[in-house]
Amino acid sequence: MASGNLLIRCDANVVIGTGHVMRCLALAQCWQEAGGRVSFLLGPGGAEIHERLSSQGVEVRTLSVAVGSSEDAEETARLTERCEAAWLVLDGSDFSAAYRQIVRRRSANVLLLDDHGICAPYDCDVLLNFAPDASGLYPGRQPDIRCLLGPEFALLRQEFVARSMNRAEIPAVARKVVVTFGGSDPNNVTLRVMEALRQIADPRLEVRVVVGASNPHGALLDNAAQGFPCGLSLLKGVRNMPELMAWAELGVSAGGGTCFEMAFMKVPMFLITIASNHDLTVKSLVRRNAAIGLGWFHAVTQDELASSLANVIGSQVLRQELADNAARLVDGMGAHRVVDVLGTWDRARRN
Numbered sequence: 001m002a003s004g005n006l007l008i009r010c011d012a013n014v015v016i017g018t019g020h021v022m023r024c025l026a027l028a029q030c031w032q033e034a035g036g037r038v039s040f041l042l043g044p045g046g047a048e049i050h051e052r053l054s055s056q057g058v059e060v061r062t063l064s065v066a067v068g069s070s071e072d073a074e075e076t077a078r079l080t081e082r083c084e085a086a087w088l089v090l091d092g093s094d095f096s097a098a099y100r101q102i103v104r105r106r107s108a109n110v111l112l113l114d115d116h117g118i119c120a121p122y123d124c125d126v127l128l129n130f131a132p133d134a135s136g137l138y139p140g141r142q143p144d145i146r147c148l149l150g151p152e153f154a155l156l157r158q159e160f161v162a163r164s165m166n167r168a169e170i171p172a173v174a175r176k177v178v179v180t181f182g183g184s185d186p187n188n189v190t191l192r193v194m195e196a197l198r199q200i201a202d203p204r205l206e207v208r209v210v211v212g213a214s215n216p217h218g219a220l221l222d223n224a225a226q227g228f229p230c231g232l233s234l235l236k237g238v239r240n241m242p243e244l245m246a247w248a249e250l251g252v253s254a255g256g257g258t259c260f261e262m263a264f265m266k267v268p269m270f271l272i273t274i275a276s277n278h279d280l281t282v283k284s285l286v287r288r289n290a291a292i293g294l295g296w297f298h299a300v301t302q303d304e305l306a307s308s309l310a311n312v313i314g315s316q317v318l319r320q321e322l323a324d325n326a327a328r329l330v331d332g333m334g335a336h337r338v339v340d341v342l343g344t345w346d347r348a349r350r351n
Contacts, residue, residue: 004086013045018183026155030335048213068094073102115277132284178248183212255282263326268319290326
């Protein structure tokens with residue numbers, strides 16, 4: 001059982017999107033369910049995210065200094081003390097070794113979410129990385145750090161876990177396609193996928209494009225949607241992702257937390273890498289034949305994108321293999337496993 005308060009330090013903005021916050025929200029929900037209280041400390045930006053978090057009954061504070069600075073670390077440490085937090089959670093690429101040393105000197109136990117395996121020394125009590133190949137990233141890790149590695153620890157929000165997914169047989173042709181590139185998509189890969197689907201020109205396709213709250217390309221996407229050769233909807237302010245994934249017969253996405261949601265929901269995945277912290281996850285899923293990965297968005301031509309999409313849309317056998325292999329990786333209980341570790345660790349330290 002969770003005990004006391006949890007403080008989560010992460011960020012969401014146009015550049016990095018909302019993925020760090022949304023996966024930490026899954027951890028917050030599980031901590032609350034176990035009886036604890038949660039506060040978030042966020043850098044500037046992402047007013048919609050503040051509203052989303054507040055609606056979940058967590059306290060949300062905004063950082064008053066530069067993100068990633070020593071002042072950020074000091075402010076975070078002070079808030080940890082004021083909140084009497086049992087655990088501080090750090091999730092983001094701006095928390096350097098120097099930053100972590102500052103909060104470790106003054107904070108409670110520290111949980112660090114890591115995507116790269118290149119941040120040693122880690123200066124934390126528990127290290128979390130739920131990429132499928134994460135176990136190979138930390139050969140020289142400090143022996144006193146508890147490592148939670150692999151997709152059994154994937155953080156899924158309650159709205160996914162609560163949904164019982166008994167998907168019908170994979171259809172011969174995928175007609176229902178959901179496209180989602182997170183809260184921001186600064187390089188507008190969404191538009192490239194829309195244009196690739198336009199090249200396929202199958203009027204029987206139904207495409208639902210999720211436009212994130214911090215996406216700066218709304219006008220361009222609106223223009224591209226005009227006169228589309230098949231049914232296409234641009235969806236903004238989406239709060240029903242589990243329902244969309246249950247509807248979809250193919251998901252086109254980046255390599256962040258959405259991959260683990262789609263795996264749990266048994267949606268065949270077509271992935272395009274848009275950020276360095278997604279690279280390991282995409283490659284790991286591709287090696288397990290749990291996703292089609294096209295690589296980095298800037299290294300793929302428009303014709304290659306359209307051709308690859310058409311191939312996946314038309315191959316029932318391939319999509320069945322992708323969905324089956326991905327579903328075996330994620331059972332939806334990752335957040336519960338993490339909270340169990342934190343709760344047990346905290347009791348052991350107090351006793």
